[in-house]
Amino acid sequence: MAEVDHRIATWISNNVLYIALALGLVWFLKKSLPNLRRRWFAYFMYMFTKEKDAKIEELKKDLFASMKDIVSQDPELRKQNSIRILEIGVGTGVNFSHYPDGSRLVVVDPNPHFKSYYNDNRKKFPNIQAEEILVTTGEKMDMVPDNSIDVVVMTLVLCSVTGTEEIMKEILRVLVPGGKFYFLEHIREFDSENHGTRQKIQDLLTRIGLWPFLFDGCCLNRDMLPVIEAAGFSKVNGERFYAPVNSFFFQLIKPHLKGTAEK
Template identity: 40%
Template sequence: MSVGAQIKALSFSLLFLILDYLKNLRKKFFAHFINSFMDGYNQLNDELKKKHFESLGNVQSKSEPLRGANKFSLVEVGVGSGANFKYLPSNCVMTVVDPNPHFQKLFEENKKKFPEIEVSKFIVAAGEDMHEIPDNSVDVVVVTLVLCSVQSQAAFLSEVKRILVPGGKFYFWEHIGDTQGTLMQRTQVVGDYIWPYIFDGCRIARNSTEEIERSGFSGCNSTKFYVRAPDTAYFFQRWILNYFIGSHVRGVATK
């Protein structure tokens, strides 16, 4: 190999290492940012999230051993640092999935505050490929602010249906693209050019509601709502919620 070819190969290798390092750095930043952001976000939505998840207390497992122990299986995809622990019933047996490995340590620290909840496994994987979880094996799947950042919503929702038992429930809580023509919708369209590069693939203009409704669940009940940060919130929280990701949908779909 000539000296010129060696230099070119070395340059490409160095560029690859730099890009890989920057990608890892972005994921680490995102994990710590979301861990901090979700504290304030949950305070704003505390009563609404309690209401959203309260029907989990009525879930009867399709698994005879779990049902006999008054427990049920729950998979949370995009679990992050475990911001939903406080809303989940103590009789759920969790498997958690997140593609960002930097969340795992934060999740384990947060889990110590909720010793009554059993977590069987933390799987580092994308939601579009949950092959470690068997077909028709999960009573409930939960996502919160996840559909914005999956590579393929259709593939992800197909995986959700695959792992759910017949009649299983899919609880979703997502920020979505706002109504066409509103100020927020216009800022979302503009923001979508740069947002994914800052916030680990998040696309703020997606209409996740339509994707869920056409994905083949036997039933789906959803409600659109807005999350507004008060004037007392810190600037960054107000900026994000009031101009970019304030439009939301929450609901439950049935396999």
Template identity: 35%
Template sequence: MAKVAPIYSRKVYKQKQKLFSNLSKFTGPSGQLTLLEIGTGTGTNFQFYPAGCRLTCTDPNPNFRKFLLKSLSENRHLELEGLVVASGEELRQIPDGTVDVVVCTLVLCSVADSKKVLTEVLRVLRPGGAFYFLEHVAADHSSWTYFWQKVCDPVWKCFGDGCSLSRETQEELEKTNFSELNLRRFRVTPYWIPASPHIIGYAVK
């Protein structure tokens, strides 16, 4: 992931830049944006976060720490509050209603229970806080892309650490009790590549 993430990030740079451009509007009463990133990985999103942002990073892989610390050394405009080794389904170390923004990019495709992750997101967000997401998702069920997603899924999961090509993340977001959902679909790569269909946006608690 440390090698692949920068390549992918270059492909979605403009989309991420636009997505995260309004993060500051969710700054809470403290005057500093409190941000929790689920599945931080190597920290490819850090460059998009506003100066003075108070950041807590979580990832189930303990080996993320050395890559994350390197990224933090290159993004000194951020204030690190904590590094938590935990899955997105089990964020017990984060108290209820204490976070202004939760960020999750390319994570919901591989978690064991995306519904449980979204439940945890709602729990830790303060009222009026926002959940930012960027995920590859299932294609339209009548398309050839979806056909190839289902064909490739077993092997993809094996080599992609549980990543599913046909996860219905948009449906899960629509079912979750957010007060507002801003979402659009786009393609990162040519239509025939199974991981091409994506969703991007943010939801408000």
């Protein structure tokens, strides 16, 4: 036993430099990996959304159509025929083209690496007054006052949110009475009889952590409708459907949920 201890001690003293370097590398990776992953994800989303898909745009046009009929509860904005919108998880800002002219846009996103893409994009929409990104999660929007927002929008966000119930509470807190929440999310396959294989792959890639690791915590196997329905909105209209995109990459995120909810 003493012989073994002696050999280990000798090996450590002979390799102390390499051990220190290896420990330093582990420490560095642990510290910088989350940041690198977030930077990669912001770049990925920028590339992924650079070319707009005509069918998805058509779908969003339909979903957001009723926004133009909303009248703000803020007397100042009402005079200007404008509404205040809060977009949670704004990313690069893919929904600008669907907002009514003159809208005031407050946006939050916890990933600061989206800022430059978002800022470049918002310059292309001078018809909307879009503010700087507030770097925070939808669960912690203390800087947004109670009953101050006419419309909340969230697209493809709930898949990576850890506190889904908290985010719903925050949406209800910031919305004015009667205010509207618009949502569009990819969800777990809902037809296990006909698309069981897709469902199994979604479960597997999420459970082993590969998909969440590559795509900033995104889970393929969630269904958010029950969470929205249980949140305490006065009305919820949700519909599960298949997104009209057939590319290979899209197959795993084809099952979607869209709808609106009213405070």
